[in-house]
Amino acid sequence: MLDPDAQGPEELARTATEAEEAGVSAILIGGSFIEHDGFDEAVKAVKGRVRIPVVLFPGGSRQISKHADGVLFMSLLSGRNPQYLIGEQVMAAPLIKRLKLPVLPMAYLLIESGSVTSAEFVSDTKPIPRGKPKFAAAHAMAAELFGMQAVYLEAGSGAKLPVPEEMIRMVAKSVEIPIIVGGGITTPELAAKAAKAGAMAIVVGTAVERNGAGVLRAMVEAVCEN
Ligand code: 1GP
Numbered sequence: 001m002l003d004p005d006a007q008g009p010e011e012l013a014r015t016a017t018e019a020e021e022a023g024v025s026a027i028l029i030g031g032s033f034i035e036h037d038g039f040d041e042a043v044k045a046v047k048g049r050v051r052i053p054v055v056l057f058p059g060g061s062r063q064i065s066k067h068a069d070g071v072l073f074m075s076l077l078s079g080r081n082p083q084y085l086i087g088e089q090v091m092a093a094p095l096i097k098r099l100k101l102p103v104l105p106m107a108y109l110l111i112e113s114g115s116v117t118s119a120e121f122v123s124d125t126k127p128i129p130r131g132k133p134k135f136a137a138a139h140a141m142a143a144e145l146f147g148m149q150a151v152y153l154e155a156g157s158g159a160k161l162p163v164p165e166e167m168i169r170m171v172a173k174s175v176e177i178p179i180i181v182g183g184g185i186t187t188p189e190l191a192a193k194a195a196k197a198g199a200m201a202i203v204v205g206t207a208v209e210r211n212g213a214g215v216l217r218a219m220v221e222a223v224c225e226n
Helices: 009-022 039-047 083-097 118-121 133-148 166-173 188-198 204-213 215-224
Strands: 028-029 054-056 072-074 105-108 150-154 179-182 201-203
Touching: 009 028, 009 150, 039 054, 039 118, 072 083, 072 150, 105 118, 105 133, 118 201, 133 150, 133 166, 150 166, 150 201, 166 179, 166 188, 188 215, 204 215
Parallel strands: 028 054, 054 072, 072 105, 105 150, 150 179, 179 201
Antiparallel strands: none
16 A cells, blocks of 8 residues: 555655565555645556556545546445545545546445554544454445445554454454455564455555565565465
């Protein structure tokens, strides 16, 4: 996952190239709080340099770009803030339709992770308690019944603690749709544990910002061994 606020377009494109070489399946771009202008330019720069899909992971309706291959069209289903349940989506829908961007309708579930994350603060929502996997499972079931095609279990970028394995396992048992897990996954061991518990895809951002995209190669290997 690339945060357009953390790096300039050229640096983002370089990181994306290195991530592709490390064997990742897709590049996600977005963030819960983007301070700088130039989102479109960042997506364009990345798209111009990689063959793997470049997918928007929007923190709000302004993070839509015609240069992307698709959008994670998500609702913050764990929260009870109408702005992130449906408001931002309504604002973004006409542009997404006009651009004919492919979408993956997805439930975004924020999970408590040891401290207040940007996603929690900006969305003004309460995360699902990490000791209550059945709440996460019930939200995932509701998402599936709505026809959503994936569930994202999010500890939040830079999370102290990743999503608990027990929670991933229970959600995986409760629904047929794929589970994406992210937030606080910084080592190959953590990535492998999440995959083993039932994650179909693992999202990594902070570890790459801190250590470079090289760290992804070992993560990809660890996940593929499972
Ligand atoms: C954030 O889950 C992603 O949406 C990535 O989190 O930055 O902690 O890897 P990290």
